[in-house]
Amino acid sequence: MVRKDMESRKVQKTGVSTITVSLPKEWVSANKLKAGDQVNVEVQTDGSLVIDPKERKKGEPVRSVVQVERDEPTEHLTRKLIGAYLAGFNIIEVRSKERMGLDTKHAVKDFARLVIGPEVIEETSNSVVMHDLSDPVELPQKKCVRRMHLIVESMHRDAVTAFDNGDEGLAKDVIDRDQDVDRLYWMTVKQFNLIQKDRSLADKIGVDIYDSMSLMLVARMMERIGDHAEKIAKLAVGTLEQRASEKDMARVKKLSEEALDVLARSVEAFFLHDINASNNTIDRALKLAQDAGALMPALQVSANKGAAIKASFLDSIIRTIMYSADIAELAINDGMRLEKT
Known part of the structure; x- marks a missing residue:
C-alpha cells in the first residue's frame, strides 16, 4: 500500500x-x-x-533559544536544556526578558557540567550561550555503551560492598558515579537523534540507523541498572544499623555476582550479535530471577524496617538481572535482522 x-x-x-x-x-x-x-x-x-532542498554547510551550528520566564523553577529550565541537548542543537542560548537571576545562571552552568560537550562561551545580564564541543566520532555510541557497562558494573559491586561493610563513604561515591552514567546515556540518545537528521553521521561512527536505535535502547537499560546500583548505595547510607545477617548477605552477594555475570554475557552477546549465547543468557537470567524471588520470603520473616530494606535490596538485584535479559533479547532481534539481510 x-x-x-x-x-x-x-x-x-x-x-x-x-x-x-x-x-x-x-x-x-x-x-x-x-x-x-x-x-x-x-x-x-x-x-x-x-x-x-536547502543548501546546508557541513558542521554549520544549529541554534536553539531557550526562553526563561519570570519565576520559572530551575528544574523546568534544566529539563528544557536537556531536551535541546538531546535534539542535537550545538548552540544553546538561554535568554530572559529581564535581568537573569543568579539561581538561573547557576542552573545553566550546572547543566553544562551535567552533560558531555556544552561549554559556556558568552554571558550577559539576560543571557547565557553554550556551545556543544563534543564530537560523536570521538565518543560514538558503541564506546558510550561499553563505558556505561564498566561503570554500572563497578557501581553495583561497590554498592553491595558498601551495604555489607557499612561503608558510607563508598556508598556516596557510588551515588556520585550515577551522574557519569547519565551523561553517557544522554550522549547516546543525542547521537541517535543526530543520525535521524544526518544519515552520513552513521557511517562516520560505524553504525546504521537500526544499530543506533538498539544502542540507545541498551544505554537506557544500562542507565536503569545504574539507578538500581544507586538505590542499593542509598540503602547502605541510610541503614547502617539495619544490615543483613551474614547468612542472608552471603546469599545476596552470590546472587549479585551472578547478576553481573549475566549482564556481562548479555553485553558481549549484543555486540557479537550472538543469538545462541543470548538465548542461553536469557534462560539463565529467568532461572536466576526465579531463585532470587524465592529468597524474598526468607528475607521478610519479620515486618521490621530491616526486612523491608533487605527486600528492596534484593528487588534491585532482580531488576538488574531482568534488564540484562532485555539486552540479550535485543541481541537476538539484531542478530535475526542481520541474518535476513
Whole structure:
C-alpha cells in the first residue's frame, strides 16, 4: 500500500545516457524551488536517496533559544536544556526578558557540567550561550555503551560492598558515579537523534540507523541498572544499623555476582550479535530471577524496617538481572535482522 505522502514515478531517459526522475510539484512549490536551483542528493546505506532542498554547510551550528520566564523553577529550565541537548542543537542560548537571576545562571552552568560537550562561551545580564564541543566520532555510541557497562558494573559491586561493610563513604561515591552514567546515556540518545537528521553521521561512527536505535535502547537499560546500583548505595547510607545477617548477605552477594555475570554475557552477546549465547543468557537470567524471588520470603520473616530494606535490596538485584535479559533479547532481534539481510 502506497503512503499518502509517497508517489510512484517512472525513471525516464532524456539523453544518450542520462536518466532522470521528476520531483513532485507540491514538494517543489512548498520549498519554493525553480529551474536552475540546486538540491543536495545523498545516497543512504540502504540504497535510498535523500533530497534536501536547502543548501546546508557541513558542521554549520544549529541554534536553539531557550526562553526563561519570570519565576520559572530551575528544574523546568534544566529539563528544557536537556531536551535541546538531546535534539542535537550545538548552540544553546538561554535568554530572559529581564535581568537573569543568579539561581538561573547557576542552573545553566550546572547543566553544562551535567552533560558531555556544552561549554559556556558568552554571558550577559539576560543571557547565557553554550556551545556543544563534543564530537560523536570521538565518543560514538558503541564506546558510550561499553563505558556505561564498566561503570554500572563497578557501581553495583561497590554498592553491595558498601551495604555489607557499612561503608558510607563508598556508598556516596557510588551515588556520585550515577551522574557519569547519565551523561553517557544522554550522549547516546543525542547521537541517535543526530543520525535521524544526518544519515552520513552513521557511517562516520560505524553504525546504521537500526544499530543506533538498539544502542540507545541498551544505554537506557544500562542507565536503569545504574539507578538500581544507586538505590542499593542509598540503602547502605541510610541503614547502617539495619544490615543483613551474614547468612542472608552471603546469599545476596552470590546472587549479585551472578547478576553481573549475566549482564556481562548479555553485553558481549549484543555486540557479537550472538543469538545462541543470548538465548542461553536469557534462560539463565529467568532461572536466576526465579531463585532470587524465592529468597524474598526468607528475607521478610519479620515486618521490621530491616526486612523491608533487605527486600528492596534484593528487588534491585532482580531488576538488574531482568534488564540484562532485555539486552540479550535485543541481541537476538539484531542478530535475526542481520541474518535476513
